[in-house]
Every structure is written in structure tokens, then in C-alpha cells.
Amino acid sequence: MNPTCHNCNSLNFCIRGKPNKNLENCPMIMSPEIEDEAFNRYKTNEVIKKTTKMASIVEASGYIHWPRLKDTIEFATRMGYKKIGLAFCVGLRREAKRIAEILDNYDFEVCSVCCKTGSIEKTEVGVPKEFTIFSKTGYPLGFVTCNPVAQAMLLNKAKTDLNLIVGLCVGHDITFTQLSNAPVSTLIAKDRSNPHNPAAVLYTSYGDSYFAKDVKMRREEKK
Numbered sequence: 001m002n003p004t005c006h007n008c009n010s011l012n013f014c015i016r017g018k019p020n021k022n023l024e025n026c027p028m029i030m031s032p033e034i035e036d037e038a039f040n041r042y043k044t045n046e047v048i049k050k051t052t053k054m055a056s057i058v059e060a061s062g063y064i065h066w067p068r069l070k071d072t073i074e075f076a077t078r079m080g081y082k083k084i085g086l087a088f089c090v091g092l093r094r095e096a097k098r099i100a101e102i103l104d105n106y107d108f109e110v111c112s113v114c115c116k117t118g119s120i121e122k123t124e125v126g127v128p129k130e131f132t133i134f135s136k137t138g139y140p141l142g143f144v145t146c147n148p149v150a151q152a153m154l155l156n157k158a159k160t161d162l163n164l165i166v167g168l169c170v171g172h173d174i175t176f177t178q179l180s181n182a183p184v185s186t187l188i189a190k191d192r193s194n195p196h197n198p199a200a201v202l203y204t205s206y207g208d209s210y211f212a213k214d215v216k217m218r219r220e221e222k223k
Contacts, residue, residue, distance in 0.1 A: 001025040051183070054078040069099065072187060073106055076162055085160035086112035087151040087176050089167035089190060096166050099187065111158040115146040115168060148172040152179035165189075167196065 013020040019028035042049050058074045088096035100110045122145040133142030155163050160182045165173050167190040177184045194200040201207035
């Protein structure tokens with residue numbers, strides 16, 4: 001059985017140090033060997049131990065009051081990171097510049113790489129021509145693909161201590177994270193429909209109706 005913690009009111013159980021005995025697939029009941037192994041790693045792996053410790057300290061220090069950028073700055077400082085890389089979407093270049101300015105004021109060395117570095121055409125990596133985006137006047141705007149591979153490689157070459165994702169596309173962020181030598185954290189998750197706040201749709205009736213219609217349409221297409 002797979003764990004489904006989303007169906008449990010964790011506030012009454014694991015957060016209080018006890019399993020939910022009403023659920024057969026509670027991880028603390030179903031996989032005690034994994035829970036034990038995880039605990040052992042916190043004790044024996046100094047990197048995991050330190051990052052977990054510092055993250056918890058930062059969370060407790062600025063809970064609710066600090067924005068994510070402040071959390072990131074405090075975490076990086078406590079971890080002793082000196083050089084921070086920004087893997088940013090070209091559409092968030094202004095945000096990336098402002099982030100870099102703030103990090104610079106905190107005495108971090110900042111490296112940044114735009115998603116379109118290398119200027120590789122989409123057709124060169126197998127993207128059909130119909131997925132090229134055109135302006136109203138017919139000018140091709142999206143014929144160059146994002147290049148998360150080069151972004152990761154360039155920041156690896158720069159020997160960054162921490163890399164921050166700033167609005168990379170879903171999928172491209174996965175590739176970047178897989179190839180990055182430095183640990184990766186997402187500072188901005190791209191969501192153009194909700195000013196880069198993916199959680200917003202969960203709190204609206206629009207989100208409910210949109211996903212209901214989308215699911216219905218997909219199911220009808222499968223018939």
C-alpha cells in the first residue's frame with residue numbers, strides 16, 4: 001500500500017509524535033524500517049543533519065513574518081554559503097536582477113544564467129514548429145528553447161554553493177535540478193495566470209470549476 005498522508009489529519013497524529021492507527025497505510029505503521037533508516041541518516045550524515053537543522057531554525061525564527069527570500073538568505077548565511085547561482089526565466093529577468101541586488105547587499109557573490117542561453121532553436125531538440133509562439137504581427141517570439149542543461153552546467157562551472165530557481169518552466173526545473181552540482185531551492189515557481197503563486201488557484205471557485213471542466217473533458221476524450 002502506498003502512503004496517502006493527504007487523507008489524514010496529521011495535526012492529531014505524527015505532529016504529536018504518534019501514528020494514525022486508524023489508517024493501515026500510515027507510513028509510521030506500514031514502513032517503520034524506513035522511518036528508522038531516515039532517523040539514522042539524520043544522525044550519521046552531517047550534510048543532511050546540518051541542512052535540516054538550519055532549515056528548522058530559520059522556519060522557527062521567521063515563521064509567518066519572513067518572505068521566502070528572507071528565509072533563503074538566512075538559510076544560506078547559516079549554512080556558510082558564499083556564492084549563489086540564479087537559474088532564471090527570461091520572462092522574470094527584472095525579478096532576477098532585483099534578487100541579485102538584494103543578495104549582493106548581503107555580501108553574497110551572485111552568478112546568474114538566463115533560460116535562453118545558447119539560443120538553441122526548439123526544432124533542434126524535437127519540438128514541433130506549431131509550438132513556436134508568434135506575436136500578433138507574425139514575429140516569432142518563442143522559437144528558441146529553454147536550456148536548463150546549459151544553465152546547470154554553467155553554474156556548475158562557476159562552482160556555486162547554492163542555486164535558486166527563478167521561474168523555470170515545469171519540466172525544465174526538473175532537468176536543472178538533476179544536473180546541478182550545488183543544492184537547489186525554488187525561489188519563484190512560474191505561474192503566469194496567478195502572478196507566480198501556484199497555490200492561489202486552490203483557494204478560488206475558479207480553480208474548482210476549471211479543474212472540474214478539464215477533468216471532464218479528458219475523460220470524455222478517452223471514451
